[in-house]
Amino acid sequence: MKPLEIKFLTKWYGPLCAVKDVSFEIERGEIFGYLGPNGSGKTTTIRCAMGLLKPSGGCVQVLGQQVKHGRATGHTRIGYLPGDFRIWRSLKASRSLEVLARLGDSDKAKVRRLELAERLDLDMDRPVGELSKGNRQKVGIIYTFQHEPELLILDEPTIGLDPLVSQTVHDIIREAAESGATVLLSSHDLSEVSAICGRAGILRRGKLVELAPISKIVREGRRQLKVWFAEDAEVPSLPAEKFENVREIKRQGRMLHIAYQGSADTVLKWLAQFEVSRIVTPQTSLEDAFMQYYSDDCDNVKETL
Numbered sequence: 001m002k003p004l005e006i007k008f009l010t011k012w013y014g015p016l017c018a019v020k021d022v023s024f025e026i027e028r029g030e031i032f033g034y035l036g037p038n039g040s041g042k043t044t045t046i047r048c049a050m051g052l053l054k055p056s057g058g059c060v061q062v063l064g065q066q067v068k069h070g071r072a073t074g075h076t077r078i079g080y081l082p083g084d085f086r087i088w089r090s091l092k093a094s095r096s097l098e099v100l101a102r103l104g105d106s107d108k109a110k111v112r113r114l115e116l117a118e119r120l121d122l123d124m125d126r127p128v129g130e131l132s133k134g135n136r137q138k139v140g141i142i143y144t145f146q147h148e149p150e151l152l153i154l155d156e157p158t159i160g161l162d163p164l165v166s167q168t169v170h171d172i173i174r175e176a177a178e179s180g181a182t183v184l185l186s187s188h189d190l191s192e193v194s195a196i197c198g199r200a201g202i203l204r205r206g207k208l209v210e211l212a213p214i215s216k217i218v219r220e221g222r223r224q225l226k227v228w229f230a231e232d233a234e235v236p237s238l239p240a241e242k243f244e245n246v247r248e249i250k251r252q253g254r255m256l257h258i259a260y261q262g263s264a265d266t267v268l269k270w271l272a273q274f275e276v277s278r279i280v281t282p283q284t285s286l287e288d289a290f291m292q293y294y295s296d297d298c299d300n301v302k303e304t305l
Contacts (some may be wrong), residue, residue, distance in 0.1 A: 006058070114284055166192070235256060
């Protein structure tokens with residue numbers, strides 16, 4: 001049994017298909033990144049997994065049970081942090097979290113709640129309405145983790161947090177996974193996903209266009225060359241029509257910035273006819289690899305259905 005299984009999930013909003021035939025599974029103890037720009041279908045997927053939306057097709061299984069719209073499915077074993085987390089503004093943070101903890105083991109949650117508040121440096125004696133956006137997000141993180149759930153579904157967990165607090169949240173997520181929890185992490189922060197996720201799914205217009213380890217996505221992403229030409233040498237124009245997977249990104253002075261996919265053999269052979277003084281190969285990041293799925297010239301991207 002996988003803690004989270006999504007099979008051919010489809011969701012229509014009238015004539016608009018938000019998610020189409022999305023399928024993936026997450027293993028126990030895995031931190032899985034779920035990537036895509038606004039409107040790609042990430043939040044729709046999450047809401048279907050939580051039973052908040054009724055799928056138009058396909059199904060979702062959480063902790064061995066099929067999710068049914070409008071019915072709690074193992075929610076005492078799930079930690080869910082929505083992207084628009086809201087809580088009673090007039091109550092103190094401590095009181096709000098205490099009320100929510102009663103959905104599960106409140107005694108166990110109390111100890112964990114105090115520990116998390118100390119790590120996140122949150123004053124829980126202030127009303128939620130008086131807290132900054134970042135501190136309200138801390139309340140959401142404590143709410144999500146305080147009952148030590150088996151499955152964590154996190155939609156933009158570090159939004160509004162400063163870098164030091166974000167690092168603490170990353171540590172908390174890693175510790176939960178090391179203890180056996182399963183994590184679905186939806187984020188716009190590609191450095192965050194790269195730092196803590198082992199595998200990721202990438203959505204494009206509601207379809208899953210990649211499902212692979214982060215290392216593979218980066219390795220197979222678009223690579224780059226920065227080429228400096230000698231002082232007296234001609235700075236050539238790249239004949240893009242001769243190269244299927246090469247394009248010019250930028251030209252600055254005597255430097256030509258080139259991106260390519262696959263082997264560098266053809267572009268290096270082309271460069272060999274010119275007087276080159278230096279070549280640098282910037283390291284490919286997850287952001288570089290991610291952007292290839294959204295460039296205008298990438299409509300033939302592979303679709304994983």
